[in-house]
Amino acid sequence: MQAVTGEEMGAVDRYVIETLGYPGAMLMENAGRAVTERLLHYYHTGERFLILIGSGNNGGDGFVIARTLKDAKREVHVCLIPPEEKFKGDAKLHKNLYENAGYTWTSYDPIYFQKADIVIDALLGTGISGDIREPYSNVIEAITNAEKTVVSVDLPSGIPGDETTVPEGSLQADRTITLQQPKLSYYTYPARDYYGETEVVPIGIPPTAFEHTVKTKRNVWSASETANHWQPWAASSHKGNHGKVGIIAGSETMPGAAAIAAGAAVKSGAGLTTIATPQSVIPMVAAHVPEATYFPRENEISSFYENKDGIAVGPGTGFDTDGPEILTELIENFEGPLVVDADGLHQLAEMLDRVRARKHPLIITPHPGEMAALIGSSPRDVNSRRFEVAASFAQEHGIYVVLKGPYTLVATPEGEIWINDSGNAGLAKGGSGDVLTGIVLAFVTKTNNIQPAISSAVYMHGYTADYLLERGVPMETMNAMEMIQALPNSFREIR
Numbered sequence: 001m002q003a004v005t006g007e008e009m010g011a012v013d014r015y016v017i018e019t020l021g022y023p024g025a026m027l028m029e030n031a032g033r034a035v036t037e038r039l040l041h042y043y044h045t046g047e048r049f050l051i052l053i054g055s056g057n058n059g060g061d062g063f064v065i066a067r068t069l070k071d072a073k074r075e076v077h078v079c080l081i082p083p084e085e086k087f088k089g090d091a092k093l094h095k096n097l098y099e100n101a102g103y104t105w106t107s108y109d110p111i112y113f114q115k116a117d118i119v120i121d122a123l124l125g126t127g128i129s130g131d132i133r134e135p136y137s138n139v140i141e142a143i144t145n146a147e148k149t150v151v152s153v154d155l156p157s158g159i160p161g162d163e164t165t166v167p168e169g170s171l172q173a174d175r176t177i178t179l180q181q182p183k184l185s186y187y188t189y190p191a192r193d194y195y196g197e198t199e200v201v202p203i204g205i206p207p208t209a210f211e212h213t214v215k216t217k218r219n220v221w222s223a224s225e226t227a228n229h230w231q232p233w234a235a236s237s238h239k240g241n242h243g244k245v246g247i248i249a250g251s252e253t254m255p256g257a258a259a260i261a262a263g264a265a266v267k268s269g270a271g272l273t274t275i276a277t278p279q280s281v282i283p284m285v286a287a288h289v290p291e292a293t294y295f296p297r298e299n300e301i302s303s304f305y306e307n308k309d310g311i312a313v314g315p316g317t318g319f320d321t322d323g324p325e326i327l328t329e330l331i332e333n334f335e336g337p338l339v340v341d342a343d344g345l346h347q348l349a350e351m352l353d354r355v356r357a358r359k360h361p362l363i364i365t366p367h368p369g370e371m372a373a374l375i376g377s378s379p380r381d382v383n384s385r386r387f388e389v390a391a392s393f394a395q396e397h398g399i400y401v402v403l404k405g406p407y408t409l410v411a412t413p414e415g416e417i418w419i420n421d422s423g424n425a426g427l428a429k430g431g432s433g434d435v436l437t438g439i440v441l442a443f444v445t446k447t448n449n450i451q452p453a454i455s456s457a458v459y460m461h462g463y464t465a466d467y468l469l470e471r472g473v474p475m476e477t478m479n480a481m482e483m484i485q486a487l488p489n490s491f492r493e494i495r
């Protein structure tokens with residue numbers, strides 16, 4: 001499913017209307033009917049509806065919803081927020097149809113909240129710009145104070161379609177029925193919290209309209225995509241087929257990161273895993289990952305990477321003195337997929353010219369803080385424009401960016417984005433990133449199809465946390481070792 005900004009949705013609408021000849025009023029009819037169908041599905045025990053209508057096309061949808069609910073003999077009161085002469089175009093047409101059907105409305109008065117069970121928010125849609133102005137800010141405050149169930153049409157009023165900060169006083173919906181495509185704001189926080197339960201309903205716009213108008217591809221990657229891209233093991237395979245991976249990880253103060261990343265790689269299908277870590281750390285890590293072989297990091301690193309099919313570098317390395325040289329050498333000379341995480345990312349900012357010159361896949365897995373350090377900005381800035389930051393950094397440097405967080409984004413060198421929809425807050429703790437690095441490394445090794453491999457790894461990482469949560473493991477106690485142990489179960493369910 002493709003996610004769009006408000007502006008892109010507007011361009012799609014214009015294309016459908018002007019180039020394909022669909023009447024705008026028909027799309028509005030489809031939109032309103034699709035919402036009514038869902039409302040009748042959820043609320044079928046005599047609930048009373050109050051529909052609040054704004055002056056734009058979101059309000060126009062409101063008139064269709066009102067008419068079709070009344071046709072279905074439901075109890076509905078309709079309040080217009082702006083004066084009636086403000087309605088134009090398709091919204092005005094549907095206001096007329098509503099009236100011609102013999103149905104009535106009143107001006108807005110908060111008294112009507114008293115006789116309502118469900119408030120339908122058809123105030124503001126993707127046409128919002130800037131802070132919420134009167135009279136809408138007042139009405140939204142009154143909705144909040146009324147403490148009724150709120151269902152928003154397309155998006156909660158105030159929240160824009162694109163990713164940005166949330167305007168103060170935006171409406172908190174219990175449920176949102178989004179029209180045709182999910183909007184970017186749905187995949188960004190804190191905007192996501194305002195949507196409540198959300199579903200997307202089709203309104204009859206054909207795929208060709210998106211192909212012709214939306215330049216940036218941003219698609220959701222979920223269980224079905226992961227299953228479709230699963231690489232089954234052939235019966236005749238041997239350990240060399242599944243990739244020889246190398247993990248440069250761990251240090252005296254952070255040995256666990258090596259054990260976790262390598263443990264995850266071993267359980268995610270890597271054929272042979274070798275860990276490069278300081279000599280003194282090897283016995284501790286080996287006690288946890290007996291399947292791996294070991295390489296003292298003090299040795300010449302070229303003999304470590306030369307025969308590998310994929311390398312990950314960074315978890316818990318601390319990387320003090322030898323870090324930059326190792327990373328530079330890998331970027332310049334290692335010919336397989338190279339995954340750079342954690343401490344490796346701290347050095348990468350100084351090597352971006354080398355990164356751009358690299359011919360082989362480079363995958364970085366920053367959290368917003370690490371991403372901010374790479375672009376010389378703040379985590380707050382990154383979080384307010386995750387899509388833009390991930391896509392432009394990936395494109396500019398010709399790499400794959402895995403920008404972690406809720407709805408982890410995978411951006412490709414072409415600037416396409418894949419939005420991951422698995423995972424929960426149990427992942428927001430130390431060690432979880434090391435698990436992801438191990439799974440990503442195992443999946444990207446021995447394939448030429450890098451983006452599906454990364455997205456599948458990200459999906460499985462999140463899904464494994466969901467699997468644990470569903471089986472009663474509290475988010476607070478979820479840890480990296482449990483995640484690794486649960487991989488066989490979550491793999492079995494998805495592949």
Ligand SMILES: NC(=O)C1=CN([C@@H]2O[C@H](COP(=O)(O)OP(=O)(O)OC[C@H]3O[C@@H](n4cnc5c(N)ncnc54)[C@H](O)[C@@H]3O)[C@@H](O)[C@H]2O)[C@@H](O)CC1
Pocket residue numbers: 010013024027028031054055056057058059060061123124125126127128129130131132133134136153154155179203
């Ligand atoms: N053909 C189309 O374009 C379709 C549009 N649809 C609906 O139309 C919506 C978009 O319609 P519009 O582009 O008319 O815009 P909206 O209906 O979202 O809002 C536009 C209105 O909001 C006011 N406004 C904008 N920013 C404001 C602010 N900060 N504070 C207070 N008021 C503000 C404007 O003055 C204008 O009256 C979609 O969200 C969807 O619900 C659907 O009917 C499907 C078809």
Ligand SMILES: [K+]
Pocket residue numbers: 058121122123124125152153154155156157
């Ligand atoms: K709305």
